[in-house]
Amino acid sequence: MSQAATIRTAIGAVGTALLLTAISPACADDPAKILKSMADYLASQKSLSASFDSDIEIITPELQKIQFASSGQFKLSRPDKLRVRRTGGYADVELVYDGKTVSLYGNDAKSYMQAAAPDTVDKVIDTLQASSGAAMPGTDLLLSNAYEELVQTATEGKHIGHGVVDGVECEHLAFRTADTDWQIWIEIGASPVPRKYVITSKTLTGAPQYTLRIKDWKTDAFADPDTFVFKVPAGATKVTLDSAAMIEFDELPPGTPSGAKK
Template identity: 35%
Template sequence: MHAKFLALALSAASLLITQVHAQNAASAPSTAGSPNAASAVDPAAVQALTTMGSYLQSMKRFSVSTELTGERVLQDGQKLQHTATAHLDVDRPQAIRAVMQSARTKRELFYNGETVSLYFPAQNYYSTVPFAGDLASLVEQLRIRFGIEIPLADLFIWGTPNAPTEQFQSAMYAGQDFVGADICDHYAFRQKGVDWQVWIMAGAKPLPRKLVITRLDDDARPQSTSTINWATKPAFMRTVFTFKPPASAKKVDIVPVAAGKEYS
């Protein structure tokens, strides 16, 4: 019973950050302002994703945090907003600690290159399973095997072969905006079932600073907005990636989404 609770809670409580697999860049396309820009794929906008993705993949050690505002649509069409936060410490290729929190729950994920641990402080439950692979593999296997989405998972997918760009129905440059104190290039994309926008820092560090996702498979068009903050010279130590359960914590088995599948 505890195992089922943990698996369901992890799946249901995951931050609603849709995995729109794409890649990024910082160059502004020449078709900005064109009346037809939103009806076709602008190669410069796609190249912006590629450049951003390559820069993300070059980063080995960083901390990143996000505040997410999402929408839940009631049966009568009324929208309710909810918020959640996440903080990730990353040391590539095989170490991550993620702390995810909302008003309803807090959960923590640890990976040190040998084991993955998931911990719910309020319930004082945890699960630990063996795993060996890079962070992109971890993201994929947690999603496939357990239905668990790591917050900001696209950061580990952008810039890899798992982030295709041929699925876009439209891609455009929308000008420049500030996100916090950073001037950013704003891009908008459409693909099957979703519209999404990304604000990428202009200049030598093309980091994503804001992401907006709008679902098209719901007439109410629910939307989520994530503001992303970066620390490119973090002070964490390697020990943060190894989970040490409290003496009173109860270990439970996490239930796979589909039986018979093993980590590859």
């Protein structure tokens, strides 16, 4: 995720203008309009939760494409609470942000990290990705300014048509940037939530992809007061929040070349 976010930030808001001039703003199937309705809907929800399945591809030196799969859940309470759990073949990790402190726990590593955190979820996501490169699949969709972040480097946007993801009918959109192509499937109806998100790296041999499927969306308030409280597991060791320690928290085995990670 951090790769595409860095690219978008470097190019800036010029891409938004290019995208909007590449399509007709009057069209009912305007991809920018559909994407903005999704972003506005998510940003307007004080509480959000969902589960997800993610696949990240890598290309080996022998040009073999290998895919690694993970699953997880997230819970968000705006503006300053977040909990994410992800389990895969090489990591079982949990992130908890309580408005003051961010904690990361690795069940396989039996270690955790803690640091003082900024005062919003948006700032925490930006800080974590900038300082550690932590894999946080699809968190750009949860930002309060998700629309601006998503389209600011886009040079082209298309409404492909309709698709069905996990039995749910969706609008299928496709966008292009200089370095990545990305697609998103957005539920049709009163709750335009993202159901599938695919990022393709165009600058890497074999065009590896990152695929995210999101389901079980809920907007109910969290009744449990401990939802965003981190409790240190018995026997866990505290480690420093740095890039070396973050290897234990990655979706890929140590030493694996990265693919289309965002």
